[in-house]
Amino acid sequence: MADTKREIERKYESDDSGLPDLTGVAGVAAVIDKGVACLDATYYDTADERLAASAITLRRRTGGSDAGWHLKFPVAPGVRDEIQAPLSDTVPRTLAGLVRSRVREAELLPVVRLRSDRDVRDLVDADGQLLAEVSVDAVHAERLGGDGATAQWTEMEVELADGGDPAFLDKVDKRLRKTGVRPSKSASKLARALAETAPKKKGKKKQQQAKDPVTAGDHVLAYVRQQRDAIVELDPAVRQDVFDSVHRMRVATRRMRSAFRSYGKVLDRTVTDPIGEELKWLAGELGVDRDHEVLTERLTAALGELPRTLVSGPIRTRLRMWMNARRGGSRRRLTGVLDSRRYLTLLDSLDALVEDPPLLEAAAGKPEKVITKVVRKDFGKLSGLVEQAIELEPGQDRDLALHEARKKAKRTRYAAEAAAPALGGSATALVKSMKSLQGLLGDHQDSVMTRQTLRELSAVAHAAGESSFTYGVLYGREEQRAAAVEAALPAAWAETAGGMEV
Incomplete structure (x- = not known):
């Protein structure tokens, strides 16, 4: 070791x-x-x-x-x-x-x-x-x-x-x-x-110095390059199980894939779409660990907040067994993923993309024009999804609609992140707003997933002859958290939409 x-x-x-x-x-x-x-x-x-x-x-x-x-x-x-x-x-x-x-x-x-x-x-x-x-x-x-x-x-x-x-x-x-x-x-x-001790070479090779981004393509490529570097640099930390490394690598894959989709007029999607699918695969493999970490933290915290009188049965033992069983398997699988030829081929593809980018005509345009148009388009799609979700009745359909809105908020945030060096304060403000909205919608989605997990754990406990009372208490509290998010969303969205300046 x-x-x-x-x-x-x-x-x-x-x-x-x-x-x-x-x-x-x-x-x-x-x-x-x-x-x-x-x-x-x-x-x-x-x-x-x-x-x-x-x-x-x-x-x-x-x-x-x-x-x-x-x-x-x-x-x-x-x-x-x-x-x-x-x-x-x-x-x-x-x-x-x-x-x-x-x-x-x-x-x-x-x-x-x-x-x-x-x-x-x-x-x-x-x-x-x-x-x-x-x-x-x-x-x-x-x-x-x-x-x-x-x-x-x-x-x-x-x-x-x-x-x-x-x-x-x-x-x-x-x-x-x-x-x-x-x-x-x-x-x-x-x-x-x-x-x-380097071998002597005839003539001196001129070192290429990094240039400040000028065109729309320059800014998009700089953002893509940052995510490629992040994936490569986080690999050792993920293998060592360093805190938050899995989450950060997963975010880097999502940022890059989002940039490919948002800036499809800058980078040729016939080239980036296949790479995007591989990034989606990697994010999914990383998500096995991350989603489990989030649920574990949420359930542990919720259980710790309950009065002792509401805790019945060996729920802590059951939860610990669930955590250890799921985590051990996912860690072994993730190490295998990082050792796989498919993953290494993906890294090679990212290198090739950065070195020889598939730029389209819009890449040569002024960033203030090209990038602003992209950010506004993504925000417009987000607006439609949020307003649609707000109009729906509470239930599964609204849950699904809010989840879609959350994913679109992430995409809008990442598009604004890529735009920030070119557009300055307005894009930075949008990133902050999207992060806040994403957090609100993320809490709602975490509640949906936690309730699903509680149903599964309760069924296992009931089959083993254990009390399922506490699972029901936790489920009810999660329903209340989700309802609170849904109640706060209209005002939060109105504030976000009103501050849109890009």
């Missing part, structure tokens, strides 16, 4: 090879010499260095106190999440899965070997508690394969102790700068090694 830790550090370079005196740093009572460790690390990547392009590092290292496999994902400048696995001869299956959204079907190969003599010092406070570890690394880098180019340098690292205050690093930084030490230009040893 792989372990994860948050690594917060800063890297420096200096003309001198030694470590400056750090005893004057506020809070440091002593600097303890921990000796020199000889580290030998082999870094793995694809032949075209896909992991390095995403600032991800995967290495097998011996020596030091944490020999083994280390996979690091960037979180913020100077902050990375490190996932560790025991030493083995091949890339651990768990770590290989966490980089699959980047690697796809490509082979992970050893690309660089780094051998470092690490001179380590511990900075401790008056109680002997570790504040940070400071090391001076004499690094020898060797490119594996090709011409076997090498590079050498010395660098300094300051890594915050687990659970430490990041502000302490500012104090160390201030001290180091006064002694002439400079922040490193490279984000990692691997990044520097790859740069300094």
Whole structure:
């Protein structure tokens, strides 16, 4: 089983090879010499260095106190999440899965070997508690394969102790700068090694810099690209069951699919519709987990609000069994989905779409004209659905109509999100209004689904000879919540419609 830790550090370079005196740093009572460790690390990547392009590092290292496999994902400048696995001869299956959204079907190969003599010092406070570890690394880098180019340098690292205050690093930084030490230009040893041992190429390849969106097509593509990136970047978190990761990935699939449908005059739907169907499939697979999470949270909270006198029978045990049985199966299935060829093919299709977008004539138009027209059209359709639902009598037909309105509110919101960089405040205000409406209608739909689940649980409990009284109480409360939403909807919609400015 792989372990994860948050690594917060800063890297420096200096003309001198030694470590400056750090005893004057506020809070440091002593600097303890921990000796020199000889580290030998082999870094793995694809032949075209896909992991390095995403600032991800995967290495097998011996020596030091944490020999083994280390996979690091960037979180913020100077902050990375490190996932560790025991030493083995091949890339651990768990770590290989966490980089699959980047690697796809490509082979992970050893690309660089780094051998470092690490001179380590511990900075401790008056109680002997570790504040940070400071090391001076004499690094020898060797490119594996090709011409076997090498590079050498010395660098300094300051890594915050687990659970430490990041502000302490500012104090160390201030001290180091006064002694002439400079922040490193490279984000990692691997990044520097790859740069300094890269094969020499004739002529310099011009790097394409990202340009600000100008046309309607530029703005739509920027939004689509954001969702593609989100899906790829959230993949490891979903595999690790990180809180809210499934929901966020599902939202990214919906945003992209919605953009394809709303902006069908910008992106050719003969190309995007098949991709949209695959996104719908992925969202459905992700939804197995997410919908279950929502229902679990809602039922648990509702049960916790009931007086003890209204709780009869082993309902808590029944609910816990339902949660565990459903969740365990869905987690296994979801991991299988992310490992499937169908999913990896979808990621390849998204890459191809972004690199060679199927732009139509309207894509070259002014965003103020093209995008505004799309947002107004989506809002108009939403208006019709909401007004139709309000006119219906309470019951199943109204429930279905409100559910359709909720889906259209999401689509209008996502269209406005894509429009916000071009249209500014008016689109941003619409996004806020749609989010509020979506929340109201979402609460209603959650109540519909919760009541359905309560009916199913009640039937199972009754068949087992258990009391179904509490299920009925919870059902009645959910009916009241849904009725309250329906009663508040006309006024809420009137306010939303009245504030429409796009």
